[in-house]
Amino acid sequence: MGRFSVYYKNSLSICFVKVPLGIFVAALAAYPLAKYRFRLRETLLAFFLLGLGIPVNVVLLPLTILLKRLYLLDNLWGLLFPYIVFGLPFQILVLRGFFRGIPDELVDAARIDGCTEFLVLLRVILPLSVxxxxxxxxxxxxxTWNEFLMALIFIHSDKWKTVPLGMMYFQGQFASSYPIINAGVLLGILPVVVVYVLLQRYFVSGITAGALKE
Known part of the structure; x- marks a missing residue:
């Protein structure tokens, strides 16, 4: 299981970097779309939401070429940026809906107190959007933990594989090590279960509020 521990570490690393960073980037985009009034606001929102309709399969080839030219192929950095980009449309949609439900008076009061727009986001908007x-x-x-296709295409070295890719190592063409596979599956679902158990009370309220507030 020493090899599996490497896969486990890679998956945890990419998740705990990509997920907070992706949500923060989405918040930076959702804030002006929710609280500013400008001419191209709806057009810009529609542009972001177009990403919801783009299948991953369509962009695999150009992404592979781009990452190769940027020397990001076959390492975790090569997974980080595509993962963030493909997560942004839905995150922006949910956060924008939630941000619109926050009273503008709170934002105006923070501005009067001398907060910049960035501090308004950090100290007012995000704490109220927990x-x-x-x-x-x-x-x-x-x-992110379960993503398989992009990891399969972009990662070739064994030292950078994630848990979904690592599970393939224990399954051969003519024989499979089922005890190890079962142990790997149990270990693989453990972080997701822990995260959900710790945060599940926010799950339903957060999604319904973000979807309905306009």
Missing amino acids: PAVLALFIMDFLA
Whole structure:
């Protein structure tokens, strides 16, 4: 199981970097879309939401070429940026809906007290949006932990494989080590279960609020 521990470490590393970073980037985009009024606001929102309709399979080849030219192929950094980009559309949609439900008076009061727009986001908007943020954390953690296709295409070296890829190592063409596979499955689902148990009380309230507040 020493090899599996490497896969486990890689998956944890990518999840605990990508998930918070992706949600923070989505918050930076959702805040002006929710609280600012400008001419191209709806057009910009529609542009972001177009990402929900783009299948991963369509962009695998250009992404592979791009990552190779940037020397990001076959390492965890090569997974980080595509993972963030593909998670942004849904995260922006949910956070924008939640941010719109926060009273503008609170934002105006923070501005009067001397807060910059960035501090308004950090000190007012995000603390009041904890249910939505934690709900997104659960879903994004689950999606990132279980992602297989991009990892399969972008990762070739054994030292950078994640848990879903590592499970293939224990299954051969003519024989499979089922005890090890079962142990790997149990260990593989453990972080997701722990995250959900710790944050599940925010899950339903965060998603429904983000979907309905307009």
